[in-house]
Amino acid sequence: MSIKNGITIEEFIESCNKFCEISERLSDGWKFYGNEVDKYKSYIKKCSFLQQVKSDINTLLRAEFVIFYNLSYGVPSFSFNVWNSSGVLLSLEEIRQMSLISINKDNFFSIITQQEHPVLLRPYFVIHPCHTEVLLRELKEVSKNIIVTFLGLVTPLLRLDLPFEYGL
Amino acid sequence: MANDREVLREIWDGKLPICFQLAQEEIMEIQQPDPFYVMVPRLSYFPLVTDKMKRHFLRFISQENADSEMWLDYNGQPLKWHYPIGFLYDLFCGNDPQLPWTLTVHFTKFPEDVILHCPNKDIVEAHYMSTVKEADVLKHRGQVMSTMQKKDHNQLWLGLQNDKFDQFWAINRRLMESHGDNEGFKHIPIRLYSDDGTCNQRLVSPKNGDGSRKNLNQMISELYPDKNDVKFRTHGVTLPLDTPLQWLSEHMSYPDNFLHLCLC
Numbered sequence: 001m002s003i004k005n006g007i008t009i010e011e012f013i014e015s016c017n018k019f020c021e022i023s024e025r026l027s028d029g030w031k032f033y034g035n036e037v038d039k040y041k042s043y044i045k046k047c048s049f050l051q052q053v054k055s056d057i058n059t060l061l062r063a064e065f066v067i068f069y070n071l072s073y074g075v076p077s078f079s080f081n082v083w084n085s086s087g088v089l090l091s092l093e094e095i096r097q098m099s100l101i102s103i104n105k106d107n108f109f110s111i112i113t114q115q116e117h118p119v120l121l122r123p124y125f126v127i128h129p130c131h132t133e134v135l136l137r138e139l140k141e142v143s144k145n146i147i148v149t150f151l152g153l154v155t156p157l158l159r160l161d162l163p164f165e166y167g168l
Numbered sequence: 169m170a171n172d173r174e175v176l177r178e179i180w181d182g183k184l185p186i187c188f189q190l191a192q193e194e195i196m197e198i199q200q201p202d203p204f205y206v207m208v209p210r211l212s213y214f215p216l217v218t219d220k221m222k223r224h225f226l227r228f229i230s231q232e233n234a235d236s237e238m239w240l241d242y243n244g245q246p247l248k249w250h251y252p253i254g255f256l257y258d259l260f261c262g263n264d265p266q267l268p269w270t271l272t273v274h275f276t277k278f279p280e281d282v283i284l285h286c287p288n289k290d291i292v293e294a295h296y297m298s299t300v301k302e303a304d305v306l307k308h309r310g311q312v313m314s315t316m317q318k319k320d321h322n323q324l325w326l327g328l329q330n331d332k333f334d335q336f337w338a339i340n341r342r343l344m345e346s347h348g349d350n351e352g353f354k355h356i357p358i359r360l361y362s363d364d365g366t367c368n369q370r371l372v373s374p375k376n377g378d379g380s381r382k383n384l385n386q387m388i389s390e391l392y393p394d395k396n397d398v399k400f401r402t403h404g405v406t407l408p409l410d411t412p413l414q415w416l417s418e419h420m421s422y423p424d425n426f427l428h429l430c431l432c
Binding site: 071 | 281282283284365367371
């Protein structure tokens, strides 16, 4: 039933589990949230704090990164939200300006959009899957862990540390 | 291919009478504003049909909120603009019809943990086009959308936005064609909603294992093996259980090319 060359939900969950085992060893903060009732709603999440320096004022932001399974495209998808210290959601333009993400302005808004999260059912910023889909299909055969490979594709866009040890 | 043109036309022409009322806490004038009545296409989206209503209420609210993002609620539940209007009505009032549909208008306290921001109509268009694209990935591995030109994409959107049936279907018919020797889509773009609004998406084939056409009843027994008497509503209609999924997808999908079915 899976879309040709995409990954199945079972492969996704297995990779997530392995990835989170490594993450735990490295204390990198990724956790697996399995869903017994609906396996398609399983995901991994990492919460962290980001420093923002704006006109010499240092503020702390809270960020949440979620990787879920995109059923239509048959690929993992990357989503995130960033809140300021008062709990207000940062806008996409604010996120673009803090260069958490290095994509030029023209492409930025076509690659990242706010969507209702298919799993968490709340607004999240989602990196559009069609940009990762093609690459991921080609890399699938040589990948040891599809989540590591996927994050390798996404992390150049995001200031998100991915320890080398994941590749070992 | 979508051949039952009368059905397509009937669904396209579906309208809902809406009564918009300004939330009491927004009213800054002694005089109470009249409610604003309007007939809107079921297939449209709220940000496309609320300009006039917004202007009607603007002079009754605090001017400092005049530029803030307007949002709507029904019975205290914020309405998600990124779903078609008719779907929202079926979800909230399907079992208990209420006409006109009375909605409350807000200009403050935008519930950003529930509703997507919608600063302009370009956001609606971007959201619409990405949903059509996703549907095409399910139906034809994305091949139809990727071979279309930018002007075709525009025509699809403008047809919907301006309520032009012929303009819209001239392009949409290509998205509703089956390719290759197999009659039918690879998968049916379908989203199933419980009455609490939670959505389940599944990969659904238009055919059974033996190659015969799969109907709604067969899909239900696959997806809900433990439940009896499952029924679905869309466009205000409770769907007959023997409806073939392929026909349903071609004729009863919303303009975003997805079937949005409410459990009833």
